[in-house]
Amino acid sequence: MDTIITSKDLQNHLDDFRNSQKSIGLVPTMGYLHDGHLSLIRKAKSENDAVVTTIFVNPLQFSETEDLDIYPKDIEKDTFLASDSGSDFLFTPTYEEMFCDDLLTTVSVQELSSVLEGASRPTHFSGVATIVAKLFNIVGVCSAYFGEKDWQQLQVIKRMAQDLSYRVEIKGCPIVREKDGLAMSSRNVYLTNDQRKEASNIPESLWKAHEKIKNGERQSTVIKGIISERLDRSSMIDIDYVELVNGENLTITDEIDELTRVLVAVRVGTTRLIDNMNALEGINL
Ligand code: PAF
Secondary structure (H helix, E strand, C coil): CEEECCHHHHHHHHHHHHHCCCCEEEEEECCCCCHHHHHHHHHHHHHCCEEEEEECCCHHHCCCCCCHHHCCCCHHHHHHHHHHCCCCEEECCCHHHHCCCCCCCCCCCCCCCCCCHHHHCCCHHHHHHHHHHHHHHHHCCEEEEEEHHHHHHHHHHHHHHHHCCCCEEEEEECCCECCCCCECCHHHHHCCHHHHHHHCHHHHHHHHHHHHHHCCCCEHHHHHHHHHHHHHCCCCEEEEEEEEEECCCCCECCECCCCEEEEEEEEECCEEEEEEEECCCCCCC
16 A cells, blocks of 8 residues: 555546546545454455545644544544555545645635534535645545545535535445444544443444334334433433434434434533434334
């Protein structure tokens, strides 16, 4: 695996690949790779001739009160893991490489960005869309792989790619979970042992809700109630939102159908955790 730090250098390598009709898979990350990221790299490798993994902790998607300064990093381990999972290139641009000047241009995907996560993080998705747009422009024609844990992010990126006619195929990949069901996230490392134990209530609440749906319940309010009741049992968990939405346009749904996505966001101490499932399919615990 080659580690590359400039866009020009990456483009030169990728042009060579494309000139010999080889396909490229892109896995954008902020590093501190876990099995969720590695599953994206493996999937990209199984579907493409070459895989580019990017690591860039994007300041645009953090608000002033968020964890940009302490965001976990381990570039040596990431380099080993990315290579071991089949990545051909690791793109690790510096801040200056990505933003040689203050940005005067940003990308924002209206409506999808202001609800759910966007309600408490109003600038977050414009930060994500802007950096992902830059990566798409640097990498060019490719398939790009994103985890379904960040369901709203996936919908924002899909819509951006469609609206701006990117020649990038967006591929959503299933959530990878810890043994007790907690969705893998680089931020899980912030949890104390006690908080980590309590965090397993999040997937359990989704599992319980899905049991009810399997038994025929179709009213969103009932399902929201089951999840909230389960999460409220833990004094360490503060609910930000529990919502049932249309999984594509993210509008609130009263009745469950095959497109319904159940989304949960909580705080465990100071750590914000999110999870989600398709209402009819549920989650694997
Ligand atoms: O999901 C992430 O890790 C980030 O939001 C992304 C897509 C790499 C953009 O910075």
